Amino acid sequence: MTPYKDKEEFVKILSTLWERIFNTPEIMQGLGGEKIIVKFRFTDFDTSLYIDNSGDKPAYYWDAEGDAPFDVEMIQNSETSHKFWMEDLNVPLAIATRKVVAKGSVQKALKLLPALKPDFRLYPQVLREMGRDDLLQKAGAKKRKRRFKWFGRKGPRTYDLSRLEPFPLSLVREIESEEKPKGPEAVKAAEPLDLLRTIHTIRSFEEHLAKAFKDGEIPTDEYLVPIGKARVVRQGDAVTLYLFFVTYLIACKGRIPPRKKWKRNKRRNSMALTQDQLLILQELLSFDTINPPGNEDECASFIGDILEDHGFIIQRLEFAPKRTSLVALSKGHQSDKGAICFCGHMDTVPLGNAPWEHDPFGGKIVDDKIYGRGASDMKSGLAAMIMTGARLGEMDLRKDVVMLFTAGEETFCEGARYIAEHSEVLGKIGALVVCEPTSNRPMLGHRGAIHLKVRAKGVAAHASMPELGDNAIYKAAEVVLKLRDMDFHVTRHPLLGSPTINVGTISGGKNINSVPDYASVGVDIRTVPGLTAEDVLDQVRRLIGDRGEVEILNYAAPVSTDAEHEWIKEVFDIVEGVTGEKPKPAAAPYFTDASDLTPALGSPPTLILGPGQPEMAHKTDEYCYISKVEEAVEIYTKIAMKWAEAD
Numbered sequence: 001m002t003p004y005k006d007k008e009e010f011v012k013i014l015s016t017l018w019e020r021i022f023n024t025p026e027i028m029q030g031l032g033g034e035k036i037i038v039k040f041r042f043t044d045f046d047t048s049l050y051i052d053n054s055g056d057k058p059a060y061y062w063d064a065e066g067d068a069p070f071d072v073e074m075i076q077n078s079e080t081s082h083k084f085w086m087e088d089l090n091v092p093l094a095i096a097t098r099k100v101v102a103k104g105s106v107q108k109a110l111k112l113l114p115a116l117k118p119d120f121r122l123y124p125q126v127l128r129e130m131g132r133d134d135l136l137q138k139a140g141a142k143k144r145k146r147r148f149k150w151f152g153r154k155g156p157r158t159y160d161l162s163r164l165e166p167f168p169l170s171l172v173r174e175i176e177s178e179e180k181p182k183g184p185e186a187v188k189a190a191e192p193l194d195l196l197r198t199i200h201t202i203r204s205f206e207e208h209l210a211k212a213f214k215d216g217e218i219p220t221d222e223y224l225v226p227i228g229k230a231r232v233v234r235q236g237d238a239v240t241l242y243l244f245f246v247t248y249l250i251a252c253k254g255r256i257p258p259r260k261k262w263k264r265n266k267r268r269n270s271m272a273l274t275q276d277q278l279l280i281l282q283e284l285l286s287f288d289t290i291n292p293p294g295n296e297d298e299c300a301s302f303i304g305d306i307l308e309d310h311g312f313i314i315q316r317l318e319f320a321p322k323r324t325s326l327v328a329l330s331k332g333h334q335s336d337k338g339a340i341c342f343c344g345h346m347d348t349v350p351l352g353n354a355p356w357e358h359d360p361f362g363g364k365i366v367d368d369k370i371y372g373r374g375a376s377d378m379k380s381g382l383a384a385m386i387m388t389g390a391r392l393g394e395m396d397l398r399k400d401v402v403m404l405f406t407a408g409e410e411t412f413c414e415g416a417r418y419i420a421e422h423s424e425v426l427g428k429i430g431a432l433v434v435c436e437p438t439s440n441r442p443m444l445g446h447r448g449a450i451h452l453k454v455r456a457k458g459v460a461a462h463a464s465m466p467e468l469g470d471n472a473i474y475k476a477a478e479v480v481l482k483l484r485d486m487d488f489h490v491t492r493h494p495l496l497g498s499p500t501i502n503v504g505t506i507s508g509g510k511n512i513n514s515v516p517d518y519a520s521v522g523v524d525i526r527t528v529p530g531l532t533a534e535d536v537l538d539q540v541r542r543l544i545g546d547r548g549e550v551e552i553l554n555y556a557a558p559v560s561t562d563a564e565h566e567w568i569k570e571v572f573d574i575v576e577g578v579t580g581e582k583p584k585p586a587a588a589p590y591f592t593d594a595s596d597l598t599p600a601l602g603s604p605p606t607l608i609l610g611p612g613q614p615e616m617a618h619k620t621d622e623y624c625y626i627s628k629v630e631e632a633v634e635i636y637t638k639i640a641m642k643w644a645e646a647d
């Protein structure tokens with residue numbers, strides 16, 4: 001609920017405030033060094049305030065026309081804004097819990113917070129002048145206090161809980177201490193995001209404990225607290241770690257269990273995966289491998305260590321710094337038919353704008369579901385691969401098995417392309433299983449994808465004399481209409497159907513009163529076997545003539561395997577044996593690393609088969625079913641054993 005009467009009052013109050021801020025030399029000195037344009041978008045009033053400190057003189061403006069540039073955008077409602085100015089909002093926490101959605105150079109914007117501190121005196125002044133003294137009460141303060149008191153009363157008597165700071169923690173102090181970092185240079189500094197995540201986790205943990213106390217349960221069991229991979233080393237962060245540790249000690253009564261015995265809780269559902277196996281999946285989810293930037297390196301090391309322990313030979317392939325793909329090779333002899341290769345990607349897509357109910361890196365388990373970014377796409381698949389590798393290792397059955405963990409799949413298979421260029425490290429591959437989410441239904445292939453950009457050029461002129469120019473948007477418009485009706489003249493594929501085309505973006509022109517000299521169109525084409533990237537490029541060029549230049553931005557090849565192939569029949573039988581469901585020939589809706597790997601490996605029969613739920617891929621509160629992971633381990637193990645046996 002907005003505390004303001006209406007949009008008009010809101011705009012007036014904030015405009016007055018910013019005029020004051022710009023006229024306070026103390027504040028302006030603090031902001032002087034940062035050349036930045038911050039856009040505050042207020043969702044409830046559907047209006048945007050731009051604070052522009054990029055020029056010589058700072059300025060503010062409301063609802064700039066068109067796409068005004070900005071460095072960072074803070075999306076929130078007017079109530080959150082009010083709380084911010086009342087110093088009643090923990091900004092980093094608000095960002096971590098997505099009360100404020102921040103886009104762009106968030107770090108740069110957060111740095112400005114200490115400089116803005118004196119502003120907080122100005123806001124109450126402005127409110128008073130506008131006759132809104134009634135807004136000067138801090139809404140959240142009372143609530144926070146009560147929660148903590150209640151937490152203290154129910155807590156164990158032997159610990160002095162009043163010495164803990166109340167949550168949420170204020171981050172402003174810690175950000176100030178960033179100016180003079182301590183410790184040796186060689187120590188890697190924590191990213192603000194790591195810190196946010198840690199704080200967020202501590203807060204959820206505190207809430208979890210508070211609830212347990214309220215329910216009259218003094219936790220006596222050990223708790224697993226996923227803290228992601230946050231490295232917390234700076235001075236300010238040490239306070240955080242200390243608090244976390246104290247809370248943790250209380251939870252486990254001062255007794256820290258050894259790593260391997262950590263448990264979630266005693267009331268477990270009937271899951272057949274062991275605690276260690278669940279822990280593997282939770283660990284995988286705790287790695288932030290959001291692409292961009294990816295940072296698959298640590299995740300790769302984690303996987304490599306487990307499989308090395310189980311007798312695999314590990315090779316790492318980096319296509320860029322920290323962008324590590326991993327190859328795990330069995331030590332068994334290589335037969336003529338080659339090895340069976342299981343493949344999966346470690347990166348995930350970003351979290352999106354909608355708030356998550358469950359920590360995207362927490363691996364929270366609710367009944368048969370486990371939540372987290374990548375749960376379905378496709379860390380559940382990776383977990384099933386690792387567990388299969390471990391199982392084969394324990395049974396001493398690793399023979400002719402290759403496991404491939406790729407980086408950078410979500411950005412057109414960068415990691416797989418690099419492996420394809422170095423495919424000699426894999427040896428001969430006789431069959432490929434891509435463990436992408438199919439809910440354990442085997443898929444015989446997928447369409448390919450091509451992203452094109454068509455650039456139309458013209459000659460600029462004044463809009464009052466268009467005859468002197470050459471309008472690039474008219475050309476782009478003609479291109480769009482031609483593409484809409486495009487026919488690729490390729491026979492329909494029995495499994496993958498026909499190619500499709502979609503114009504997804506169009507842009508061009510700078511201002512209304514000019515003839516535009518540039519316009520561009522972004523096109524997505526889904527291809528089927530028999531239609532190569534060159535064919536598409538040729539056909540599009542011929543179609544649009546001299547109206548524009550065509551460039552391929554990204555390409556992934558189609559993949560398809562004959563349902564009658566012997567190995568496919570074998571796998572279908574195995575899947576039916578495990579799931580009780582007879583597989584039907586079908587294709588996956590998305591493309592995979594197989595686009596690059598299958599052709600590079602000499603086109604072995606290729607299946608897409610994995611435990612994730614395809615409909616959960618890239619979604620908010622993504623989850624997968626633990627029982628499906630278990631099923632996948634069963635299927636993969638049988639596929640590998642059959643492969644070794646048939647030798």
Ligand SMILES: [Zn+2]
Pocket residue numbers: 345377378409436437
């Ligand atoms: Zn995927």
